[in-house]
Amino acid sequence: MNVLAIDTSTNVLGVAVANEKGIIGEQITYTKRNHSVRAMPTIEALLQECGMKPSDLDRIVVAKGPGSYTGVRIGVTIAKSLAWSLGIELVGISSLEVLAFNGRYFNGYVCPVFDARRGQLYTSLFRAENGEVTRVQEDQNLLAKDFVEGLKQLNEPVLFIGSDVSIHEETFRGALGERAAFAPASLHHARAGELAMLGMQLPPEEIHSFVPNYVRLAEAEAKWLEAQEKQREE
Known part of the structure; x- marks a missing residue:
């Protein structure tokens, strides 16, 4: 094919x-x-x-x-x-799902992010384990500060990935602390x-x-x- x-x-x-x-x-x-x-x-x-x-x-x-x-x-x-x-x-x-696959070798959750302006983002949540990626949440559009409230309940690290992550990095770090991980620039697209x-x-x-x-x-x-x-x- x-x-x-x-x-x-x-x-x-x-x-x-x-x-x-x-x-x-x-x-x-x-x-x-x-x-x-x-x-x-x-x-x-x-x-x-x-x-x-x-x-x-x-x-x-x-x-x-x-x-x-x-x-x-x-x-x-x-x-x-x-x-x-x-x-x-x-x-x-x-x-978002295609972008999430860039984080397939991260052990934990993968959160692809596109900025949606006015403090909002397009995002979803995936779980990466042993090179496999499975969807945890559907694609959504919401305020970054509301989204991270749900992430606080997770007990594992979360990898944020995407070229717009830097716009919301302070919010992610503030909510998750050391559990917030950030993909290198080479994986942001x-x-x-x-x-x-x-x-x-x-x-x-x-x-x-x-x-x-x-x-x-x-x-x-x-x-x-x-x-x-x-x-x-x-």
């Missing part, structure tokens, strides 16, 4: 090609540039570098969020369009190759009904719904 993985859910643009034997090619760019302009040329260049054509692909795997609203939407739109036009399978995986390998193991999804996982409404949509509710009350 030849798999193309796409991750545009954060500032990082990640694209990878893999099969059952492993990762064939991978390109990751850590720059704040327009994914809508760069994603397709990057995919085309990587396939060419790997000596493959779109018709050689059997499955598209995409990081479906949470993360940047625009970034998630771009990645999912590209993935759905490619899967439908090529007549191949589509799989979506949580962007999810790998598209990991996304590809994870997606190879999952059942395909229905393309037309597949939607991003924003976890919360985009701010513009939330304000629109709030305005509609106020109009109904008047």
Whole structure:
């Protein structure tokens, strides 16, 4: 099975090609540039570098969020369009879950973090043991100070991972003390190759009904719904 993985859910643009034997090619760019302009040329260049054509692909795997609203939407739109036009399978995986796998060799809990502004974060909780990662909590969006209250009940160390961890580091340290561990910078970004390998193991999804996982409404949509509710009350 030849798999193309796409991750545009954060500032990082990640694209990878893999099969059952492993990762064939991978390109990751850590720059704040327009994914809508760069994603397709990057995919085309990587396939060419790997000596493959779109018709050689059997499955598209995409990081479906949470993360940047625009970034998630771009990645999912590209993935759905490619899967439908090529007549191949589509799989979506949580962007936080892919990042959590960078901490698979940490013995304890792994907490991937994306900043959601105004003291909030996108996060979830996983347990890492013997190189395996299992989900403990679903993806969520909440205030950092509220999230750490739940972590205080854990008796094991927690590894915080992600490029936005530094924004909330004081909160994490204040709540957990020495039980708070922080991943090195080299592990703060999810790998598209990991996304590809994870997606190879999952059942395909229905393309037309597949939607991003924003976890919360985009701010513009939330304000629109709030305005509609106020109009109904008047």
